[in-house]
Amino acid sequence: MGPRSRAQLERKLAQRGCAPQVATEVLDRLQEVGLVDDVAFADHLVQSRRRTKGLAGAALLVELREKGVDPEVAHTAIGGLDPQTDRARAEALATRKLATMTGLDPQVQARRLASMLTRKGYGSGTVYAVVRDVIENAPEHQRD
Template identity: 60%
Template sequence: MLRQLTMAPRSRRQLADKLRERGCPEDVASRVLDRMTDVGLVDDDAYAAMLVRSKQAGRGLAKRALAQELRGKGVDDETIEGALGSIDAESERALAEQVAAKKMRTMGGLDPQVQSRRLAGALARKGYPPSVVYAVVRDAVNAAPEHQRD
């Protein structure tokens, strides 16, 4: 159990699933997890906040994709809302613009329609809402140096 926590932080449900895989009785697993929670080794709030920070910084994921990932890891909705509460529309748009700028660097010289399509797909896969995707793609493609009029 402790080896699982030393490799990477885990949610309570992930640890419970691991104990179940290893044949640990439910009542024993519950007591062990309760004790680990009491001493601070298992903290879903801290886990969710850490996951949100790292996935936003590393992969540029939007709130929707982050919520889906947290649900998949067994984090409850109330904890997810708390972890995502610090992300407002402006910061999400700014992150989408960063993702778009990075992607645009790899698409120089392509047709504007191709750039728009690829950029929209990349942002949509990261969970950005359509309104943000449309606005960011439009701005990024229009601002590209190869599309500027002399």
């Protein structure tokens, strides 16, 4: 079992029939000794999801919220994300995806790329700029 937020642990203890007061005392003690740390959990999740799934800030906020992380902690965890790095990551994802769509109409490619990047949490400005640049620079769309 990997790292978990305090809220996830509270839910799991409740599912297992643990009394709420006992669960609170146990989790408070685990938090005191550093075994439950939502800040470290949020930082770990943000770095992990960016590396493995290429997620952007909006998608990361949703995932942290689903896992019960305090909104302030979640915003702090994604606050250090660099917009230039987000753009570069979006370009890399789109370029890799475009390579699997050779032969399709450019409008279909653009729609699919935009959908993929939007699902990963990139903002509309970044999505459309990246899609336009990636399709324009694709070897199959270059004119001699």
